[in-house]
Amino acid sequence: xxxxxxxxxxxxxxxxxxxxxxxxxxxxxxxxxxxxxxxxxxxxxxxxxxxxxxxxxxxxxxxxxxxxxxxxxxxxxxxxxxxxxxxxxxxxxxxxxxxxxxxxx
Amino acid sequence: xxxxxxxxxxxxxxxxxxxxxxxxxxxxxxxxxxxxxxxxxxxxxxxxxxxxxxxxxxxxxxxxxxxxxxxxxxxxxxxxxxxxxxxxxxxxxxxxxxxxxxxxxxxxxxxxxxxxxxxxxxx
Numbered sequence: 724x725x726x727x728x729x730x731x732x733x734x735x736x737x738x739x740x741x742x743x744x745x746x747x748x749x750x751x752x753x754x755x756x757x758x759x760x761x762x763x764x765x766x767x768x769x770x771x772x773x774x775x776x777x778x779x780x781x782x783x784x785x786x787x788x789x790x791x792x793x794x795x796x797x798x799x800x801x802x803x804x805x806x807x808x809x810x811x812x813x814x815x816x817x818x819x820x821x822x823x824x825x826x827x828x
Numbered sequence: 829x830x831x832x833x834x835x836x837x838x839x840x841x842x843x844x845x846x847x848x849x850x851x852x853x854x855x856x857x858x859x860x861x862x863x864x865x866x867x868x869x870x871x872x873x874x875x876x877x878x879x880x881x882x883x884x885x886x887x888x889x890x891x892x893x894x895x896x897x898x899x900x901x902x903x904x905x906x907x908x909x910x911x912x913x914x915x916x917x918x919x920x921x922x923x924x925x926x927x928x929x930x931x932x933x934x935x936x937x938x939x940x941x942x943x944x945x946x947x948x949x950x951x
Contacts, residue, residue, distance in 0.1 A: 756937035758873075765923055765944060766865075766873065771937035809873055813936035816887065818863075820873040 724748050726812050728821035735826060741797040743824045745810035750790045754814045757786055757795045760823075761806045769808075770795065800826070830854035830940055832924050837945030840914055848909040848945060850924030858902035861927035861935045863887075864909045866920035867944075876922075877909060881930040892918075914949045921946050 725748040735741050745755065753773035758766035768777045770786035773793060783798045797804055805828055810821040836848040850862070863878040877898040878887040886898050895914075900907040907924060921944040927935030 754936050765925075765941035766938075767941070768937055768939045771928065771939075777937075777939060811873075811937070816878075816933045816935075818875040818878075818887075820875070823872050 724751060724812055724814060724817065724819055726810055726819055726821040728810055728824050730824060731822065732825040732827060734828065735800050736828070737800055737802055739800045741800050741804075741826060743795045743808055743810075743826075745788075745793045745795075745821050747791045747793070747812055747814075751812050751814035753789045754812055755786070755788065755793045756811045756813070757784075758809045758811065759804075759806045760809065766809065797826075832926065832940055832942035834922065834924050834942045834945040837922065837947045839948045839950065841951050842914060842916055842949055844914050844949070845910070845912045846914065846947060848911070848922055848924075848947075850907040850909075850942060852905045852907070852926070855926070855940070857905040859930050861930055861932050862900060862907045863925050863927060863935075863938060864898065864907075865923045865925055865938070865941075866918075866947075867923070868917070868920040871920075874920075878927070878932045878935075879907065880932055885932055887932050911947070914947075916949050919947060919949045 727746045755773045757770040760766040774786045807823045807825045833851045879898045897910045923944045924942045925938035926940040929935040
């Protein structure tokens with residue numbers, strides 16, 4: 724199963740609403756997670772099961788979607804949110820990641 | 829403190845072998861599936877192996893199947909990745925990551941990650 728993320732990069736300002744999408748090559752129910760990665764650091768889990776916020780993650784992050792189309796939304800971008808974001812599918816215990824979206828100032 | 833600490837990376841020639849270790853602390857290691865995820869320089873993430881809590885099931889993508897093996901010792905809170913027949917394109921940072929559940933089938937995400945260990949395959 725291929726995961727196609729868009730856009731591959733975007734420029735935004737503090738306070739902006741940001742939306743990143745991920746499209747699966749076949750239907751995968753809600754088996755999607757989202758991660759944030761900063762340079763030189765390990766990924767951090769933000770969202771799992773398409774819309775469940777991981778403990779400790781700020782509520783400005785949210786996820787939605789089912790089937791083939793999924794979205795990560797950041798409602799009010801903060802300085803610490805500039806990073807690369809990856810979606811990941813886990814349908815049938817086969818895991819693949821999207822290619823990443825770099826959110827830049 | 830919940831922590832994963834990888835070790836064992838380094839420089840190896842093509843065709844060589846390495847064994848990575850992942851030491852866990854701060855959580856009940858024996859009840860969670862565990863995985864290895866790699867990231868080539870400047871590239872995205874690729875899951876290269878997974879193992880259930882009881883070691884009864886494992887996962888490998890086509891890119892490493894037959895060359896990599898995964899194991900764990902729940903008495904030592906440690907997971908291992910044995911990498912044989914290494915290729916130049918295996919060069920990457922290797923992260924270990926904890927799954928949300930005890931089996932690979934019900935582990936749709938990974939909530940704890942180590943800092944990673946660099947593996948360089950070059951002559």
